[in-house]
Amino acid sequence: MEFSPLLFILLSPLIGIFILLFIPENNKLLIKIIALFSAFLAFLSSIYVFISYDFSQGGIQFKQVIPWLETLKIFLSLGADGISLPLLLLTGIVIFTGVLVSWNVEHRAKEFFIFLLFMSVGVFGVFSSLNLFFFFLFYELAILPMYLLIGIWGSSLKEFTKEYGAFKLTLQLFSGSAFVLLGIFILYSKAGTLDIITLSQMKFSHEFQWILFPIFCVGFGVLAGMWPLHTWSPIGHATAPTAASMLHAGVLMKMGAYGLLRIAVNFSPEGARIWLPVVAILATLNVLYGAFIAMAQDDLKFVVGYSSVSHMGLVLLGISSLNSLGFSGAVFQMFSHGVMTAALFALVGIVYDRCHTKSIAELGGLSVAIPFVTANFVLAAFTSAALPSTSGFIAELMILLGAFQSYPVLCFIAITGSLITAGYLLRLLRRVFFGNPILKYKRITDANFAERLALCFLSFLLLLYGIFPSLLLNSIKLGITPLLLKLGGR
């Protein structure tokens, strides 16, 4: 039997977890090395998958089918196409850097890395499964560890305890996934198969698609942070430990958008035509609402959290514009936002670790003490504000151009949202990093080696894909072409 490299991506964190189970808890260095090594292996294999994908051929590659429960037509079938490739790569990047920036986690380190790797297995699985059962299994697998990650290693805020954040996030996401599961059951009973490839070749009746789409849309919308279902996201991310919010905001929210493309739009294109204008309006609200609320926040993590909501709005807007530019922009934004949010959360985590506060009002002039962190923060903030030569620019440009073709008015409203983003980020940079240095923060240490490695890498990617977007766009284009064909090639 041939082994798909996708199986290897899934197995490397799993093997890491398995080894970690047998390592005594107080041997923290060994635990971290093993966690880092298995994350690095997963990352390497995700690069390998990206490089060895045959771009001249396109379609779904690296297929692997393992029978599992044939009576219910469940197979563990894996495969990757142009949409899932960048997302697999993103997951590899974020889990690797996530382990790096968690190098100073000392409290119950063993469990921490087990849960973190567990989450990455779920995410990798979602982006590579071709069977709805396993898609959903991995989907929930990715959501679940977050509860304990927030509950044990998270930090309570003034307004919310971490238990509240953990419960809110978990229950809201599980309610969303209940909708997804309902959709899967309806689809399964109608089509009699769970295989994504077979399903995407089927054509369902108009009425059926009309009903199916909103169910999936609500389900995935919760995870994608669609307004007004987004409320878990800022609170959950603000209370979560650094690596968990990196992975969650960076990658997990993309699972929602990915599901929307891969399942909702793919299986009910006619339903998408009917319902996506509604999603477009909600997405525009996302962009504006997230940006406005972020402007009013004092807590750094809340600022990043709400900016995620705002940026996910752009992804949703790109998807709902239903054209080539919008789709490619959306997938590109998923990747770009994933890297950028991971960087921002890592940086906020470092600031919090050194200064023991995340409040903008209490911080000031940090650039003197931590120039390295400042430089990276500036770059990530510029990406977030979509300045040219960063990957954020390419993404937002494509999304807005795509949206302009379908919804000119909404496009203009969304552009104002981007302007506000620039506003609150500049305000944040000025208050926290520049301005008069506060005495007690003069002695704080800059990023350590592991953190520097992670941050340099993330910043490098932001610039790399900003200057050479075609590195990703080739792959994305291959992925979205079949979708666009189904939609009637607009």
Added chain:
Amino acid sequence: MYTYIFSPEGILLILGFLILIIYIFRRRWSRFLLITGALALLLAAFSSFLQFSLPPQGDVLLVDPFSNFFEIFFLFASFLTLLLSKEVKESVRGSYIFLILFATLGMMLVASTGELLFIYLNLTLVSLALYALVSSVLEAKSREAGLKFMFLGIFSSLFFLYGLSLLFGQFRTTYLSIIESKLGNFSPHYLFISLVLILVGLGFKIGMVPFHFWIPDTYEGAPTPIAAFLSVASKAVGVTILIRIFIGAFFSIQQDWQFLLALLAIITMTVGNLFALVQTNIKRMLAYSSIAQSGYILIGVLVGSKLGVAGALFYLWCYLFANMAAFFVVAWVEKETTSQEITAYSGLSRRSPFLAVTLTVALLSLAGVPPFAGFVGKFYVFSAAAFEGQYLLVAFALANTVISLYYYLQVVKEMFIVPSNREVKIKSSFLFNFLLLLQLVGILMLGLYPFPWAKLAEGAIVSLF
């Protein structure tokens, strides 16, 4: 041949009486009696397992894959119960072992018959043994639990008997197979009354709302191993009869009873889950959760398709492992801390990682979170319902799984997040750990490699359709 096929029941009957007689004359031999009891259960399970390939045979007593499937289920449940009792109780008397063996015998006979009077007779045997077991501890609470259980139990079994006699009045026979063949000649409205009466009796056993009131009080007062036994085996007895009567005999008039059962399933899940939300006593919480679980099992039965009934059978195994494992941990913590409150579990992940992890896995499996057994079970049952077009039912069930997650996670929060006020390690004995590990492996096996079990469940229901 005829004597051979009833060897599992025979083993229990003979060894059960032997244990009772030895107990009367040699009270000190409790260890020997316990080993004999456990061996009897294992031996019976083994001989039942050997019969799996035999073709269905028998008259009043039937031997078919369905009965074998449940015989092994009951034997395994009571094996775990017996050994758990040994681990957490100060002394296990011979009478206690005898009662467990005879309750199991009754359950096995219920599972392997298609004759109404015999079902009733054996159901009474099960009930009598369980009444005594529930009140086997010299505590007021246990007595109260036993008394409540007994009065309500007798009351509901009268309804059941009344339903059966109405059936006899119409069909002039007590054989379900004959009833099934005559079914076309009778008006469904008249039949409906007897089916409802039967449902009252079974609803009590299964823990179906509104016949569930005894469950929380009884579980709370009963010795924890017996509460576990009640929640798993006694519930499964009800499900067995339900499947035999409603699917085996009255399948052709499914549209008449399906709506009622669907309504009851929805109410059962919802009431169970909502009441579980506010419990502070973990045994009461598990009691309400077991009520909710009955609702999910009922879905599989009422759908009535092969997939649905096989799903219900599969789900029962998932439920057995998860619920038993949960009660195992509860029993041990109760023994160590003498508390049944959920707050007693604070910091359990530090005090005993193994217990905490197992309880977490068990609870998440009950909630239906992948990759554990409960998820596959729920997927099985719910997809069967979706295939029959019962989308509303599926939607209700999914909403319920989300509600249930809240109270299961409360316990997880207590164990992993809330720091303990006492950092004393909890040590559990070797046998206990081994049995718990067995169940943990079961939960993971059913969740990660469900194929063999699914195959067994599908083989078991062939003779019904």
